Amino acid sequence: MPEVLSQNEVKRMIAAMSNLKHKCIISLLYSAGLRRSELLNLKISDIDSERMQIRIENAKGGKDRYTLLGKNVLEDLRQYYKKWRPQHYLIEGQNGGPYSGKSVVNVVKEAARRAKIQKNVVPHMLRHSFATHLLEDGVNLRQIQLLLGHNSTKTTEVYTHIANTSMKLIRNPLD
Template sequence: MKQNYRSCPEEYLVKLEIKKYANNTVKSYVSLFEAFINFFNKKKLSTINDEDIRLYLQKLVQENRSNSYINQSINSIKFYYEIVLGMPNRFYSIDRPRKEKKLPQVISKSEVMKILDNTNNLKHRCIVGLLYSAGLRRNELINLKLSDIDSNRMLIRIESGKGNKDRYSLLSNQILDDLRIYYKKWRPKKYIIEGQYGGQYSGQSIAVIVTKAAKKAGIRIRVTPHMLRHSFATHLLEAGVDLRQIQVLLGHSSSKTTEIYTHVATSTFSSIKNPLDL
């Protein structure tokens, strides 16, 4: 660590813990806030003003940081002054970059099946299968416990998903069969997917498993765990499942978030005749 490097204040970490922010959000906020306070490493945090923050944001723009990165940086700064120090609405006047409206990237169901067929072992197959068949986020899969599988109702309980919201999603018959065989072989103690020596599985390892299996399956684009979640939602929409039901399965607070899948579902375009073929 560099000399005179300023670490995130203890009260910042405590407040994040009290607020029960997700692990990924905590890591992101801490990293971004430390980058901010070390840009002003000779100034007391209490003396940093709106103009200083604009100067810092201008630096991020000049470094070609993404809109998402800049928005998260603003959030991490606001968290300190408004939540930790209790200075309400202090930086609401700070201009934010427009949020990029990117469409979710999806793959076909046949490509998902190819990925499943090209996993290295049963544990890896269960990882890919759960991500896709229940529309799980990577962190949700890591936290999935044995007690969360309800084979009687064919549901999966996702406890404290994004935004600390519990929800249920679908349990596939095919994946349930795989899970039963997997359980007999691996005997996990608490979590569905555990590391070699027990305990929670690594999120990075899950990403590697998905990417490698997709590459082995001959899929040309780089496939991520979140693409499997996007594909789950899109395939349900294409099969005629109501958008509201998909919203519930994904755990979206707003229907507008779920509506983005209408922009990539083939069912949106199937009834439209191409002008060249008219």
């Protein structure tokens, strides 16, 4: 079973980051359901602010897909772009090359530490949280499958086992 964070925990992680680039990293991983490699390969041209989408090219299995771009994330990305002026990759390292995967792990772990989250938080946990929260909010499993880039709904169905949707409908006998 994938481990997930609550929406509150994710928001605390984002709020805990004072570095705008690091805030964008956490926000993109979660709000777009990105894999770490997908984040690292994003180009400036992959952000479609008109359609509020992010294009993921050559993802796992060599597939392309579109995912969500949140309004708040877009605002942060605009501020980030003005400050950092990335040339090729959306999230670049200090010398203009690709940001390292290890640095992404460190950013996520530091955000969790600052947010006082006791779980061992890794970047992929934000992707699991994205899918689970969408399912809990009533988004169709097929739509979540497309956003995540899964070949089969069977892969996406794992989130039905951890979503709180049906549990919320059951009244505890002691309440």
